[in-house]
Amino acid sequence: MTQIDQHILSATSDLRQVLAALEHVSTKICLVVDADQRIMRTVTDGDVRRALLGGHDLDTPVSALGDRQPVTRAQGTRRAELLSALDERAIDVIVLTDPEGRPVGLADRAALTKTLLLSPPHMGDAEAGYVQLAFDENWIAPAGPNLTAFEDAMCYVSGRHHAVALTSGTAGLHLALRVLDIGVSDRVYVSDLTFAASVQPILYVGAEPVLIDADPESWNMSPAALARALARDNERGLLPKAVIVVHLYGQSADMDALVRLTEAYGVPIIEDAAESLGASYGNRPSGAHGLMSVYSFNGNKIITTSGGGALVSDQQDLVDRARKLATQGRDDAEHYQHSDLSYNYRMSNVLAGIGRGQLEVLNDRVAARRAIFLRYLDALSEVPGICFQSEVDGSIGNRWLTVISLDPDLISLHSYQLMRSLQARGIETRPAWKPMQMQPLLAGAAFEPHSPERAVSPGLFLTSLCLPSGSAMSIREQQGVITAIKEILVSEGQS
Numbered sequence: 078m079t080q081i082d083q084h085i086l087s088a089t090s091d092l093r094q095v096l097a098a099l100e101h102v103s104t105k106i107c108l109v110v111d112a113d114q115r116i117m118r119t120v121t122d123g124d125v126r127r128a129l130l131g132g133h134d135l136d137t138p139v140s141a142l143g144d145r146q147p148v149t150r151a152q153g154t155r156r157a158e159l160l161s162a163l164d165e166r167a168i169d170v171i172v173l174t175d176p177e178g179r180p181v182g183l184a185d186r187a188a189l190t191k192t193l194l195l196s197p198p199h200m201g202d203a204e205a206g207y208v209q210l211a212f213d214e215n216w217i218a219p220a221g222p223n224l225t226a227f228e229d230a231m232c233y234v235s236g237r238h239h240a241v242a243l244t245s246g247t248a249g250l251h252l253a254l255r256v257l258d259i260g261v262s263d264r265v266y267v268s269d270l271t272f273a274a275s276v277q278p279i280l281y282v283g284a285e286p287v288l289i290d291a292d293p294e295s296w297n298m299s300p301a302a303l304a305r306a307l308a309r310d311n312e313r314g315l316l317p318k319a320v321i322v323v324h325l326y327g328q329s330a331d332m333d334a335l336v337r338l339t340e341a342y343g344v345p346i347i348e349d350a351a352e353s354l355g356a357s358y359g360n361r362p363s364g365a366h367g368l369m370s371v372y373s374f375n376g377n378k379i380i381t382t383s384g385g386g387a388l389v390s391d392q393q394d395l396v397d398r399a400r401k402l403a404t405q406g407r408d409d410a411e412h413y414q415h416s417d418l419s420y421n422y423r424m425s426n427v428l429a430g431i432g433r434g435q436l437e438v439l440n441d442r443v444a445a446r447r448a449i450f451l452r453y454l455d456a457l458s459e460v461p462g463i464c465f466q467s468e469v470d471g472s473i474g475n476r477w478l479t480v481i482s483l484d485p486d487l488i489s490l491h492s493y494q495l496m497r498s499l500q501a502r503g504i505e506t507r508p509a510w511k512p513m514q515m516q517p518l519l520a521g522a523a524f525e526p527h528s529p530e531r532a533v534s535p536g537l538f539l540t541s542l543c544l545p546s547g548s549a550m551s552i553r554e555q556q557g558v559i560t561a562i563k564e565i566l567v568s569e570g571q572s
């Protein structure tokens with residue numbers, strides 16, 4: 078029985094049958110059809126109530142309620158048109174019909190106004206239990222058993238010996254710079270194509286960011302640009318104090334090449350693995366290659382603590398120093414004594430409970446996001462001009478977000494137009510990160526392009542779009558995204 082069949086009643090049905098049918102459908106409306114199955118009218122429980130109050134009993138046939146022209150639209154009517162019809166008539170449901178006037182579906186306001194989000198949180202079964210544990214044990218503090226267990230689990234998944242859980246990934250990057258004593262007049266290299274949080278902490282400590290372009294295939298830090306920048310700045314005596322390497326959208330940067338280059342000049346790498354938890358490079362977790370690494374558990378990430386982060390390293394002294402700076406820098410004394418400028422950056426034991434539960438399902442979340450990516454790849458790579466971010470050799474991305482780029486020589490539609498058309502269909506997409514060199518905040522910052530003739534990241538930004546990638550998205554929902562993209566490209570301008 079299709080869903081619409083459950084709503085359909087013949088004109089001879091009585092009010093008792095109407096009430097019984099209404100109990101079993103989520104959209105509380107019945108459709109009365111004639112002998113040819115064409116829609117005659119709709120009946121709601123309000124209609125039944127009015128009939129009973131008007132003197133009818135439950136044996137009254139629906140035909141006695143009289144005719145009322147239902148609001149119908151042809152199957153396939155656009156979402157925007159359906160919504161404006163609902164608004165115009167101040168109703169919540171429209172009956173969708175085939176060319177013969179037979180009902181084939183219902184368009185209801187709740188479903189039409191629901192937006193498929195880019196990357197919403199996806200809780201497992203254990204999170205609430207760990208949060209309850211924090212309440213039961215009264216560990217409502219930035220310390221406690223959840224926090225310790227979460228940090229231990231973070232060491233395990235990041236392949237590192239030490240971890241400190243924090244209020245955010247941004248805090249982790251800030252602490253990584255402080256731990257390395259980076260400050261005013263120091264220089265820090267950072268990926269140009271990234272979220273602003275990779276760069277803000279460099280400004281917090283008063284250092285100078287140097288923006289390193291993206292590689293055209295991996296979209297991550299270009300080894301060619303890094304090599305050029307290091308060689309030039311070495312000659313000038315202006316080597317950076319650190320290089321922040323971002324693993325964009327969950328795919329690892331080419332760490333062998335980047336580590337080789339930085340080691341040759343004795344410059345440490347801080348991995349901004351905010352987006353790449355659960356990914357791997359060279360058989361080790363993403364985030365296990367630099368001196369220190371930072372993860373984010375922001376609400377949109379592959380796992381979340383609603384907001385949070387972690388700094389990990391194999392060097393205990395670095396993580397201990399970060400932990401001290403994250404807790405107001407309290408010295409080892411009986412009284413409250415502070416020698417270092419420091420912060421209140423520790424994660425709460427309550428939120429660490431969410432993190433414990435989320436880490437238990439990390440592998441499932443990675444598998445789900447990769448499956449989503451593979452379905453997009455399968456369905457959209459047949460469209461000429463749609464390209465995907467690739468994974469460097471020896472790496473497996475977590476595909477936190479699947480991002481497509483539209484080749485302007487083959488697709489005339491701008492990615493923003495595609496984004497707006499998808500939004501009109503209730504599908505959230507986002508442009509790729511706007512490169513740091515294009516940000517007003519960083520006007521005048523030094524930038525090293527991928528090749529002397531070519532900057533890559535602005536082109537990626539202007540042509541790319543992040544697609545819904547949430548691990549709880551159903552295959553049917555994803556199919557809707559794929560169909561919508563194809564329809565929009567056909568109807569609105571594939572050249």
Ligand SMILES: Cc1ncc(COP(=O)(O)O)c(C=O)c1O
Pocket residue numbers: 244245246247248271272274275323349351352372373374375384385386
């Ligand atoms: C690349 C990158 N770096 C850093 C961050 C900062 O993480 P948070 O939001 O936890 O501060 C994020 C995400 O928000 C990010 O995507």
